[in-house]
Structures are given as C-alpha cells and as structure tokens.
Amino acid sequence: MIHPIPSGTRDVLPEETREVRAITDTLRGVMERHGYGEVYTPALEYESVLQRADMAEAQPAYRVFDESGAVLALRSDMTAPIARVVATRYATSEPPLRFCYFAHCYRGVSPQRGQPRELLQAGIELIGSPAPEGTAEVLTVLCHSLDAVGLNDYRVGLGDASLYPALMSILEVREPVRAELLGALVRRDFVELQQCLDASGLSEQAAKLLLEVPQRRGGPELLTEAPAPAVEAVTGMRLVHELLEPAVAERVIFDLGLLRNIGYYTGAVFEVYDPALGAPIGGGGRYDDLLGRFGRALPAVGFALGVDRLHMALAGEERGTGAMLERPSPATEGAAR
Amino acid sequence: MNPVGELTIAVPRGALFDETVELLSQLGLDVGELRSNDRRLLFDDIGVITMRSSDVPTYVEAGAADLGVTGKDVLLEQAAQHPGEPGRDVYELLDLRYGRCVMVLASKAGPDPALEALRRLGVMRVATKYPRIAARHFEETGRQAEIVEVKGSVELAPLTGMVEAIVDLTATGTTLQENNLVVREEIAVCTARLIANPVAHKLKAARIDQLLERIRGLPAPV
Numbered sequence A: 001m002i003h004p005i006p007s008g009t010r011d012v013l014p015e016e017t018r019e020v021r022a023i024t025d026t027l028r029g030v031m032e033r034h035g036y037g038e039v040y041t042p043a044l045e046y047e048s049v050l051q052r053a054d055m056a057e058a059q060p061a062y063r064v065f066d067e068s069g070a071v072l073a074l075r076s077d078m079t080a081p082i083a084r085v086v087a088t089r090y091a092t093s094e095p096p097l098r099f100c101y102f103a104h105c106y107r108g109v110s111p112q113r114g115q116p117r118e119l120l121q122a123g124i125e126l127i128g129s130p131a132p133e134g135t136a137e138v139l140t141v142l143c144h145s146l147d148a149v150g151l152n153d154y155r156v157g158l159g160d161a162s163l164y165p166a167l168m169s170i171l172e173v174r175e176p177v178r179a180e181l182l183g184a185l186v187r188r189d190f191v192e193l194q195q196c197l198d199a200s201g202l203s204e205q206a207a208k209l210l211l212e213v214p215q216r217r218g219g220p221e222l223l224t225e226a227p228a229p230a231v232e233a234v235t236g237m238r239l240v241h242e243l244l245e246p247a248v249a250e251r252v253i254f255d256l257g258l259l260r261n262i263g264y265y266t267g268a269v270f271e272v273y274d275p276a277l278g279a280p281i282g283g284g285g286r287y288d289d290l291l292g293r294f295g296r297a298l299p300a301v302g303f304a305l306g307v308d309r310l311h312m313a314l315a316g317e318e319r320g321t322g323a324m325l326e327r328p329s330p331a332t333e334g335a336a337r
Numbered sequence B: 001m002n003p004v005g006e007l008t009i010a011v012p013r014g015a016l017f018d019e020t021v022e023l024l025s026q027l028g029l030d031v032g033e034l035r036s037n038d039r040r041l042l043f044d045d046i047g048v049i050t051m052r053s054s055d056v057p058t059y060v061e062a063g064a065a066d067l068g069v070t071g072k073d074v075l076l077e078q079a080a081q082h083p084g085e086p087g088r089d090v091y092e093l094l095d096l097r098y099g100r101c102v103m104v105l106a107s108k109a110g111p112d113p114a115l116e117a118l119r120r121l122g123v124m125r126v127a128t129k130y131p132r133i134a135a136r137h138f139e140e141t142g143r144q145a146e147i148v149e150v151k152g153s154v155e156l157a158p159l160t161g162m163v164e165a166i167v168d169l170t171a172t173g174t175t176l177q178e179n180n181l182v183v184r185e186e187i188a189v190c191t192a193r194l195i196a197n198p199v200a201h202k203l204k205a206a207r208i209d210q211l212l213e214r215i216r217g218l219p220a221p222v
Helices: A016-031 A079-089 A135-148 A163-170 A177-186 A192-201 A204-215 A220-227 A227-234 A235-243 A307-319 B015-027 B033-035 B053-062 B072-078 B111-121 B133-141 B176-177 B197-204 B204-219
Strands: A045-048 A064-065 A071-074 A097-106 A116-126 A155-159 A252-255 A268-273 A282-286 A302-305 B009-013 B048-052 B067-071 B091-095 B102-108 B124-128 B145-151 B167-170 B181-190 B191-198
Touching: A016 A097, A016 A116, A071 B091, A071 B102, A079 A116, A079 A302, A116 A135, A116 A307, A135 A155, A135 A268, A135 A302, A135 A307, A155 A235, A155 B197, A163 A227, A177 A192, A192 A204, A192 A252, A192 B067, A192 B091, A204 A227, A204 B191, A220 A235, A227 A235, A235 A252, A235 B133, A252 B167, A252 B197, A268 A302, A302 A307, A302 B124, A302 B145, A307 B033, B009 B015, B009 B053, B009 B111, B015 B033, B033 B181, B048 B053, B048 B133, B053 B067, B053 B072, B053 B191, B067 B072, B072 B102, B072 B133, B072 B181, B072 B191, B091 B197, B091 B204, B102 B111, B133 B145, B133 B167, B133 B181, B167 B176, B167 B181, B167 B191, B176 B181, B191 B197, B197 B204
Parallel strands: A155 A252, B009 B048, B009 B067, B124 B145, B124 B167
Antiparallel strands: A045 A071, A064 A071, A097 A116, A116 A302, A155 A268, A268 A282, A282 A302, B067 B191, B091 B191, B102 B167, B102 B181
C-alpha cells in the first residue's frame, strides 16, 4: 500500500538521519561550548502569543482549534517562542541569556516549487546583549559552527535593516514614497525601485543615492567609500566589523541592500551563502523591539540555519559541483564597483 | 573567461529570443551557434542555456543560471499573490526595454459585454493565460471575476460566448482587431527584464555589476 504524505514534508530514513545527526551534533557542540544552552518548546502555541511577533512573510500558516475553541498555531520559527520563554520563565534573570535550538518549524508553501512545509532549523538566540558586541558574538558563533561542520566556501552577507529607512530619513523621503521604495527593495526589484524614484519628485541626487546605495555589496571598503549620507547610515555595520576576529571578518560580504522578509528585524541582518546552493542556507539579525512586545524589553540577536539546506550545500561542495557551477574561494570576489 | 565574466545566462526561446541574442552578441559573446541551432539547449562554451520564457525564473531561482532574461509578464504572473506568500526569490536588475507588450483587458467590440455581465450578473467571466495577473487586477479594482484559464488562443473564448472578456498580452493589437476585440483597460506595460539569482548576486557581485555597466553603456534598442 502507498499512503501519501503532504507535499513539502518527508520521511527521513536511517542513512540520511545519520548524516543529519552528524551535522546537528557538531553544531550543538559548538553552540554549547559558546555557552548556548539547548531548549525545546512546543510546536503548537497559542496563535495570539505568536502574533505578538511581527512575522510578515513568515507568519504561522497552520492553525487548529483546541477543545475549548482557542486557536493554536504551528510555530513558523523559534524566535517568537524563545521570546515567550524569556518573558515568562526568565522574567527576572540577569541578562545576557544564551539559548540554542534544533527544532522543526512550519511554513506555507506555493504549489510545485519544492518548498518545505516542515523544516528543521538550527539556531541560537542571544538575549540582552546589544549591538555591536552581541551582533559580533552571534556572527562568530555562526562562522565557528559552519567551520566545524566542514563547510568551506560559505560567505556571510551582512546588512542593516535600519540602513535604508535611515537613508530615507536623512534625504527627507516621506510617506507614501517611503513604503513604496521599501516594498520594491523587499521584493528585490530594482527596476520598480527606479520607477518609484523617477515618479517620486525627489532631487536627482537623492534619487541616485536611493537607487545606488542598496545595490552596493562587497568588502569593508564599502563602509568608508559610501557617499556621505550613507556613511552615517552604515555606522552600525562598521562598529560590528571592527569587533570581528579576522577569520570571521574575511567571510563577510557587506551588503547595503540586504533586507530580510521577516518584519521584526531592527538592526544588523545577515544571510549565509554557499556557491554550492542557489538559495541562502540561513540567516538572522537583531530584533531589539521583539522581546518588549512579550513584556521583557531586552535587545536581542540570533540566527537560524536550514539544516537540510546546509546538508545539501555540504554534499554539493563534496561533489565539487554546485548550483553556482564553480567554486570561488573566499575573498576572491572583490568589491562591487 | 567568456566575455560576460563566466556568468551563466538563461535565454528565453520565443518572442524575446532574437533581441536577447543580439544583446549577447553586442556584449562580445560568440552567438553563431546559438543563432543557427534552434534544437540545442545548452551552450556551455558561452555560458548560455535556452528555455521557454516562463521557465527562466525557475532556473534562475534555483541557481542553475546566475542571470536570466524574461518578460515582466512572466515575473508578474509568478509574483506573490498575497502578503505572506513567497514570490520568486530573484533580483530584478534591469529593464532591457525591448519586447514591449501591454497586458490588457479586452472584450468584443460594441457595448462592453463584460460591463453588462458585471451589472446584471454581478460577476464577469474572463479567459486568460495569466490567471494570477488577472485575479490580482480584479481584486485590486474591487470587481468580481471568474477566471477561466486557457492554454491556447485566448481570443476564441469571448467569440464563442464562453466568457465576456479576456486578459492577454498584446504587442501591436492586430490579433485582437482581427477577432473583433477591443482593449478596455491597460493593466501593465511589460518589457524584457534581466534577473539574477540571489546568491549569485552576492557571490559574483563584481562580475554582475560589471556586466550591468556594460549593458547600460550599450545604445538603446530601437
């Protein structure tokens, strides 16, 4: 008999499980050594609690009623549940708090796109450690974790969710243009960005900056060579960069246009790329307002890796073939323009 | 190193093919074989893969190509329909300005049968090859429409009375005219776009930006 399972879910059989387990065991070891204690939380939470986090495109997608009619939702990430744990179970603990997790999360999918409905995430949350120190610590644990599992060619794109809004404020861009520009940028649509700017009535100089700055990505020289108003906006990224050890710093690609599609990010954001995979392996960032929404206002930062994507990238690197068809070694790719 | 910096480009067969090949030729690619052999799909030597236009975002999103050329109509049709739904994860880098078409709402000449249907029946039936663009357009303009997806000649659908209107792409309007259809609304102007894989956009930043500069420096298509 063949019994189906929902698209975007799968069974993991012993051979694969052994490989995945080797990866997660290694990650767990690195995280524990850095002082991050592992937590489990329920896959099902009250929808009203999860909704305190602003998930934007990663909202919970599956809901059920419990026996009393309350709405339960399957978690779509671990950041919101850990924010709840901190507010509830660590209400008076002295920060900083460090947690790591290995947990299945659940997302809605588009048909026939190979997207997972259920994905295993491995990540950490650092609560109560502000920028830039906390950000630098999380980036360090991220790189040490990836180094430990043997991923060779990865790079970490580092941006700042507050950069473009800050730039728009400096250039006195007002609503509704602000929302339009940010929308185009989130959709990664530079053609629409240009069209919005052309129609915005902004000065030619301001429009040029707003179009060019988010397309800049490359080495640390980007942070000093940026045009004047942008230099002010990249201060946060520069402070983080100064705190990174050389082995971590050389993995970083500065990306002045990087935004992640989850609403709660407030400062630094990052994504992990590997030439063996056409999509980011994971990412993270600062969410300094999120804990406050759960009742314990603390700055926070974290990352999550897609374990299956990490596994695919490792396998791709081993085969010597990847989606990117070649393997540039770290630091061969220079600055953009 | 090929003239476009070892980047792999997905090139659409069909309406956008000739102008895309012309663009690649101006960038210094040896396009002789690409022009003459319309059965080959993979041109490793010049970093080109060919496919139908609507498949380009699929290959680029997966990273099978670093860059791709496709119509805005394809990108609009594959974009996220609702907030919360993931759209195609590709960068849209450049409007290449060729292959200009307009996505239109059209119905039979004379008194608009779609308006009458909307007034008397509360809903109009619309045939299209672009169900998502059509649904989004009616949603955004606050009208009820029943979308009928067809794969072939859309013009047939209103002529047989199956629907009151169509949403389709038109370059010159000739086909519409020949079938006694008139444009009622313009939904979007669509041209060829250069798109990029999000990981390639970061890991091959310098090469992609160099290529963009060279394309911007070319004379505009007529």
